[in-house]
Amino acid sequence: MPSQIAIGAAVPGCAKVDPILIADNVRRQFGGNVAVDVEHVEIPRGLITALIGPNGAGKTTFFNLLTGFDQPNSGDWTFDGVKLAGVPAFKVARMGMVRTFQLTKSLNMITVMENMRLGAQKQPGESLLRALIKPLWKRNEDAITARAAELLTRFKLDAKSDDFAASLSGGQRKLLEMARALMTQPRLVMLDEPMAGVNPALTQSLLEHIRGLKNEGMTVLFVEHDMHMVRNISDWVIVMAEGKIVAEGPPNEVMKNPAVIDAYLGAHHDSDLGTEKQAKGN
Amino acid sequence: MDLILGNAISWLFQPITAAYALAAIGIALHFGFTGLLNFGQAVFMAVGAYGFSISVKFFGLGFWPAVGVAVIASIAMAFLLGIPTLRLRSDYLAIVTIAAAEVFRFIVSTTSAQPVTGGPQGLNQYSEGFYAMNPIPVGHYKFWVWDFKQDDLFAIAVSWLVVTFFAVxxxxxxxxxxGRVIKGIREDEDAVRSLGKNVYSYKMQSLVVGGLMGTFAGILFVLPTSVQPGNYGTTLTFYIWTILLLGGASTVIGSIVGAMIFWSLLSLTGDLLSTGVDNGTITFLTQNQVGAIRFMLVGVALMLLVIFRPQGIFGNKKELYFNA
Structure with a gap:
């Protein structure tokens, strides 16, 4: 497997056989604090890549930069060959690179179904003037609704379809956010801590859904703390620490990498990698 | 008694009530549906009132071109307020709109602007073009305790036609x-952005459309009366907000009914108190104090409403339960 993903050795910033996202010299400073300083990284297409690292490693900031929610001080990155530096977030999403948020952003005072419909692209009724004439968007709306209903069934939210999103549990909101992101028909799905604050049973179903995305041909890049999850599901792991990529490789090999152990555990070398909360470091 | 009641009831359909209702519908779109804090609806009304009346009085335009000028001025005002603020957090729009309304009022009421805006005296007699279109035959129309001239009836009919049009x-x-995108922005604009919607553009569209409603409200407001710069202070904006919250912020009908209740209540309390003072039943007030007292009573009524029915009369209570 690994030999098919990377070209050459699995070192930080190594080239991939078929990258979907390539970032170069992406740097973001907050005052004197360098939050992200990524020299080179490539995300392999059609696979599940985990971005891991201790708290404050710059994972979420890197996510924000790549998706246009924050602007870097310098740097370039391309998605499927298209330059993305300076492209606003909504255009990034339209290109097929969709993200979710660490703190779930379900739209509480609109229904679950409306949340889903909002994810659809190219609905002519979203233009102010065409919105006034229902026949111009009714057919599109029916198609969107059918697709949304299908996704809701898959994510076991179909019974909640007409409820306000506010009535969902925390885990269900995570599912809704993921399902809604899929409504945009993305090529690259970026999940920021999809498993945070979700009970173990739901975590399993979330993992299944993430595998499902891969089986449908989508590329997944997700941020996670828990190494056990990462090992189970990902094809490739990228480790960040203090804003930099410190290691890359297939999950089992990355975890043996001394740089990762250092970054993650500091002095607590012998702790279980899966219990990062206690072990996370000094 | 009939007169007091008739007076209060007449406020249900006065053109002024229609104007307030329409302005409130504008901020229902801004605040109730998009989450934009527009604390300067008075400036959009002033733009309508002055844009229209100056076009007629100073530039000698006809009714329709004057309305056109007001519309263009309103869109320009929305862009002026929105371009610097809509990328920022929502409180910035609130600050800028409230300031803009005051700045506008001070500019039009300066004496140096008198030849154009009428200065502190304001403007009047610009409605001939409007009443010239009145198809109702000249005469007095009496119903119950009311006595309308043909022009009154015309103003009432047109006002509510305009309100109905915008409400629909x-x-x-x-x-x-x-509307779904707009409501999504109200809930969380980053989420909507992550789904490929140009949030800035939608907020601007909402600001323009709601502002236009304010502008038409401003025209309706001054057609039967005159343009007084003093009317466009912050109190106007706050009355409109009161009306909006009274009826329910995320509703359309709420703004209309809210305006009716607000004005009827104000008229009823005022009339009852002043009759009481006149015939000696109320001895602890003077006629001069009645005007202030009635606003206090309305204020108390609104406080009770906000405490016991925070979603407004037509609001969906469900929406509040979740608002943790």
């Missing part, structure tokens, strides 16, 4: 996919 327009808009 907004109802259609918020049930459309456009």
């Amino acid at each position: 327009l907004l109802a259609i808009l918020i049930r459309s996919p456009w």
Whole structure:
């Protein structure tokens, strides 16, 4: 497997056989604090890549930069060959690179179904003037609704379809956010801590859904703390620490990498990698 | 007694009530559906009132071109307020709108602007073009305790026609996919952005459309009366907000009924108190104090409403339960 993903050795910033996202010299400073300083990284297409690292490693900031929610001080990155530096977030999403948020952003005072419909692209009724004439968007709306209903069934939210999103549990909101992101028909799905604050049973179903995305041909890049999850599901792991990529490789090999152990555990070398909360470091 | 009641009831359909209702529908779109804090609806009304009346008085335009000028001025004002603030957090729009309304009022009421805006005296007699279109035969029309001239009836009819038009327009808009995006922005604009919607553009569209409603409200407001710069202070904006919250912020009909209740209540309390003072039943007040007291009573009524029915008269209570 690994030999098919990377070209050459699995070192930080190594080239991939078929990258979907390539970032170069992406740097973001907050005052004197360098939050992200990524020299080179490539995300392999059609696979599940985990971005891991201790708290404050710059994972979420890197996510924000790549998706246009924050602007870097310098740097370039391309998605499927298209330059993305300076492209606003909504255009990034339209290109097929969709993200979710660490703190779930379900739209509480609109229904679950409306949340889903909002994810659809190219609905002519979203233009102010065409919105006034229902026949111009009714057919599109029916198609969107059918697709949304299908996704809701898959994510076991179909019974909640007409409820306000506010009535969902925390885990269900995570599912809704993921399902809604899929409504945009993305090529690259970026999940920021999809498993945070979700009970173990739901975590399993979330993992299944993430595998499902891969089986449908989508590329997944997700941020996670828990190494056990990462090992189970990902094809490739990228480790960040203090804003930099410190290691890359297939999950089992990355975890043996001394740089990762250092970054993650500091002095607590012998702790279980899966219990990062206690072990996370000094 | 009939007169007091008739007076109060007449406020249900006065053109002024229609104007307030329409301005409130505008901020229902801004605040109730998009989450924009527009604390300067008075400036959009002033733009309508002055844009229209100056076009007629100073530039000698006809009725329709004057309305056109007001519309263009309103759109320009929305862009002026929106371009610097809509990328920022929502409180910035609130600050800028409230300041803009005051700046506008001070500019039009300066004496150096008198030849154009009428200065502190304001403007009047610009409605001939409007009443010239009145198809109702000249005469007095008496119903119950009321006595309308043909022009009064025309103003009432046109005002409510305009209100109905915009209410239906907004109802259609918020049930459309456009309205869905708008409501999504109210809930969390980053989420909507992550789904490929140009949030800035939608907020601007909302500001323009709601502002236009304010502008038409401003025209309706001054057609039967005159333009007084003093009317466009912050109190005007706050009355409109009161009306909005009274009826329910995320509703269309709420703004209309809210305006009716607000004005009827104000008229009823005022009339009852002043009759009481006149015939000696109320001895602890003077006629001069009645004007202030009635606003206090309305204020108390509104406080009770906000405490016991925070979603407004027509609001959906469900929406509040979740608002943790």
